[in-house]
Amino acid sequence: MNFSLTEEQAMIQKVVRDFAEKELAPIAAELDEKGEFPHAITAKMGEMGLFGLPFSEEYGGSGAGYLAYAIAVEEISRACASTGITYAAHCSIGTGPIYLFGTEEQKKKWVVPCAQGKMFAAFGLTEPNAGSDAGGTQTTAVLDGDEWVLNGSKCFITNVGVGKVAVITALTDKSKGTRGISSFIVPTDTPGFTVGTKYHKLGLLASDTREIILENVRIPKENILGKPGEGFKQFLVALDGGRISIGALSVGIAQACLDASLKYAKEREQFGQPISKFQAIQFKLADMAMKTELARMMVHKAAWLKDQGKPFSKEAAYAKLYASEICMQNASEAIQIHGGYGYMKEYPVERYFRDAKLMEIGEGTSEVQRLVIARLLGC
Amino acid sequence: MIVCIKQVPDTTDVKIDPEKGTLIREGVPSIVNPFDKNAVEAALKIREEKGGKVTVITMGPPQAVDALRECLAMGADDAILLSDRAFASSDTWATSYTLAMGIKKVGNPDIIFCGKQAIDGDTAQVGPGIAEHLGLPQVTYVQKIKEVKEDGMIVERSIEGGYEVVSVGMPVMIAVDKSINEPRFPTMMGTMKAHKKEIPTWGLAELGADEDKLGMNGSPTRVKRIFAPERKGQGEMIQGDDESEVCALLIEKLRDKKVV
Ligand SMILES: Cc1cc2nc3c(=O)[nH]c(=O)nc-3n(C[C@H](O)[C@H](O)[C@H](O)COP(=O)(O)OP(=O)(O)OC[C@H]3O[C@@H](n4cnc5c(N)ncnc54)[C@H](O)[C@@H]3O)c2cc1C
Ligand SMILES: Cc1cc2nc3c(=O)[nH]c(=O)nc-3n(C[C@H](O)[C@H](O)[C@H](O)COP(=O)(O)OP(=O)(O)OC[C@H]3O[C@@H](n4cnc5c(N)ncnc54)[C@H](O)[C@@H]3O)c2cc1C
Numbered sequence: 191m192n193f194s195l196t197e198e199q200a201m202i203q204k205v206v207r208d209f210a211e212k213e214l215a216p217i218a219a220e221l222d223e224k225g226e227f228p229h230a231i232t233a234k235m236g237e238m239g240l241f242g243l244p245f246s247e248e249y250g251g252s253g254a255g256y257l258a259y260a261i262a263v264e265e266i267s268r269a270c271a272s273t274g275i276t277y278a279a280h281c282s283i284g285t286g287p288i289y290l291f292g293t294e295e296q297k298k299k300w301v302v303p304c305a306q307g308k309m310f311a312a313f314g315l316t317e318p319n320a321g322s323d324a325g326g327t328q329t330t331a332v333l334d335g336d337e338w339v340l341n342g343s344k345c346f347i348t349n350v351g352v353g354k355v356a357v358i359t360a361l362t363d364k365s366k367g368t369r370g371i372s373s374f375i376v377p378t379d380t381p382g383f384t385v386g387t388k389y390h391k392l393g394l395l396a397s398d399t400r401e402i403i404l405e406n407v408r409i410p411k412e413n414i415l416g417k418p419g420e421g422f423k424q425f426l427v428a429l430d431g432g433r434i435s436i437g438a439l440s441v442g443i444a445q446a447c448l449d450a451s452l453k454y455a456k457e458r459e460q461f462g463q464p465i466s467k468f469q470a471i472q473f474k475l476a477d478m479a480m481k482t483e484l485a486r487m488m489v490h491k492a493a494w495l496k497d498q499g500k501p502f503s504k505e506a507a508y509a510k511l512y513a514s515e516i517c518m519q520n521a522s523e524a525i526q527i528h529g530g531y532g533y534m535k536e537y538p539v540e541r542y543f544r545d546a547k548l549m550e551i552g553e554g555t556s557e558v559q560r561l562v563i564a565r566l567l568g569c
Numbered sequence: 570m571i572v573c574i575k576q577v578p579d580t581t582d583v584k585i586d587p588e589k590g591t592l593i594r595e596g597v598p599s600i601v602n603p604f605d606k607n608a609v610e611a612a613l614k615i616r617e618e619k620g621g622k623v624t625v626i627t628m629g630p631p632q633a634v635d636a637l638r639e640c641l642a643m644g645a646d647d648a649i650l651l652s653d654r655a656f657a658s659s660d661t662w663a664t665s666y667t668l669a670m671g672i673k674k675v676g677n678p679d680i681i682f683c684g685k686q687a688i689d690g691d692t693a694q695v696g697p698g699i700a701e702h703l704g705l706p707q708v709t710y711v712q713k714i715k716e717v718k719e720d721g722m723i724v725e726r727s728i729e730g731g732y733e734v735v736s737v738g739m740p741v742m743i744a745v746d747k748s749i750n751e752p753r754f755p756t757m758m759g760t761m762k763a764h765k766k767e768i769p770t771w772g773l774a775e776l777g778a779d780e781d782k783l784g785m786n787g788s789p790t791r792v793k794r795i796f797a798p799e800r801k802g803q804g805e806m807i808q809g810d811d812e813s814e815v816c817a818l819l820i821e822k823l824r825d826k827k828v829v
Pocket of ligand 1: 279312313314315316320321322323345346347348349391394399548551552553554555556557558561
């Protein structure tokens with residue numbers, strides 16, 4: 191048993207924290223207010239090689255591993271959760287499936303530039319009528335000579351407005367149910383691939399979330415990922431990795447809630463003393479700190495298992511479920527500790543609260559996580 | 570090029586042990602002296618344009634390798650640690666002698682970069698000291714490198730109220746100011762590589778230095794007393810809804826004090 195990070199992981203944490211504190215934290219409120227995608231920041235993240243952390247050197251990454259990547263996601267999200275989701279969705283579910291299931295050629299063509307931060311990748315799974323029940327995909331792909339022809343629509347897709355490529359799931363054989371789903375690598379500039387305007391969201395306002403309409407989108411035959419019918423299995427695996435990153439993102443927000451609350455509680459005086467002297471406030475802070483650390487431990491364990499090549503599905507679901515729920519709880523308590531000021535945009539906890547909610551929804555709702563865990567328990 | 574970097578505590582609020590008169594370093598995380606990152610950046614920029622190699626060197630305890638690794642992660646080619654019990658308690662004179670010996674052993678660099686000053690010791694003497702020990706010209710407070718030629722360089726040196734343009738031959742010691750550049754963040758690839766890199770440690774034996782010039786023995790400085798100065802008065806923040814209101818408040822205060 192060894193709970194310490196490796197020297198590399200510790201240094202990556204230090205470097206990313208330094209970057210996030212200096213470059214990202216000071217502008218996070220403004221990005222949120224303007225709903226502006228942080229192109230300048232993501233360009234710097236690309237230069238630093240942050241997008242390549244979970245990928246091997248062969249494919250443009252640094253081979254630092256999933257734990258190092260989870261640490262980076264936490265640090266980025268602690269400063270700005272919008273940038274956190276952009277980062278996490280790009281690596282885990284955008285680039286992830288191509289890295290996991292792509293051919294050598296596909297990986298060289300797409301994973302390399304994605305890992306180097308030269309382009310963004312999106313993952314189009316969710317549809318208006320297929321959310322939690324992602325196996326209920328209605329988008330279709332039909333082979334016509336040397337091309338697949340895609341038709342249908344996807345909703346709530348992160349990064350697709352800024353991305354050059356999207357992995358899209360579609361039915362290739364209706365008669366086979368979930369075994370009839372396949373995934374495809376689709377360049378976003380393919381004719382017929384239309385991206386909607388940005389959604390008006392509650393939080394994560396500086397991230398890019400859009401709808402996709404697919405009308406006779408023709409892509410080369412070789413753009414299928416793996417074999418026909420493997421799509422469902424593939425996205426379950428990709429989502430396992432994605433859950434670790436949403437867990438890390440949640441820990442980042444939860445930590446930011448604690449940081450802001452602790453600082454405020456020591457400064458704010460009522461009844462002639464700092465409110466941090468009131469036991470009721472102390473207990474809140476103690477709980478917030480404890481939950482954040484527990485969530486972090488679970489995220490690290492799941493990531494570590496993945497790096498060891500061991501099964502990690504259940505742990506990833508634990509991490510995502512627990513971290514997202516304590517993230518929301520911390521955000522709520524953070525506002526409570528700030529009182530009326532916490533409800534105002536002048537204080538960052540207002541943004542944390544709005545950003546936190548997605549953690550319990552994206553990449554499988556809390557209910558779905560419980561279903562996944564129960565299934566893995568043998569129910 | 571050789572860049573001298575120092576590991577310093579991550580705080581501008583240095584605490585002093587009143588009994589021993591030394592800095593309290595426990596519990597304070599360490600960082601690379603911020604000015605030295607500017608020095609590394611300056612060297613890397615020249616390497617990108619003109620080629621060459623960047624070696625970082627530090628004198629310090631064994632844990633100073635962390636600072637060297639951070640500079641390797643930024644892109645330096647090599648790193649060397651000067652560490653030996655004999656170096657302990659060096660003042661700026663002995664520190665610059667030891668570094669000068671280390672630099673000699675590395676080879677003959679065209680440029681030796683230092684930071685303007687260390688944020689803990691704050692003397693700004695080590696860079697100039699190195700230049701003196703090696704008999705080289707020096708330019709301090711460099712805010713811009715205008716040109717690097719085969720045998721010399723033209724730089725801007727900040728002085729009170731302006732700057733001078735200095736043309737200097739090489740080899741040379743350049744101490745850089747913060748305004749010279751924006752240090753890059755280490756890359757992830759660089760970080761991974763930095764940890765695989767062997768960093769040689771040179772002590773007294775490797776340097777072949779004169780023991781009497783090192784550490785406590787070689788330090789003519791005697792510290793009489795170190796103390797935290799009393800805080801004299803306090804600044805006041807003037808706040809208002811907009812600039813004109815703040816200006817009006819300021820002028821009122823200045824009038825009250827009969828300054829204007
Ligand atoms: C900001 C944002 C970014 C997103 N990014 C992406 C992306 O990049 N790619 C992508 O493919 N998708 C993305 N999504 C979609 C997201 O994954 C889905 O919203 C999510 O999976 C839930 O699906 P749904 O919205 O259709 O909700 P529904 O499935 O309609 O769920 C509604 C409610 O019913 C509950 N429920 C559903 N089924 C069950 C059940 N069997 N048992 C108990 N309760 C159940 C749910 O938990 C939930 O509470 C994003 C969403 C948002 C908001
Ligand atoms: C009177 C006195 C007593 C001291 N007593 C102690 C003591 O008891 N214990 C103790 O730990 N320290 C002590 N010091 C501090 C120590 O001697 C100095 O920190 C050291 O000599 C460097 O000086 P500086 O920090 O002022 O660096 P500066 O001269 O301000 O540094 C300028 C530049 O020189 C380079 N540089 C400086 N130091 C190094 C280094 N070690 N390796 C590589 N490059 C370097 C860097 O590029 C730096 O930016 C004392 C200093 C003085 C003046």
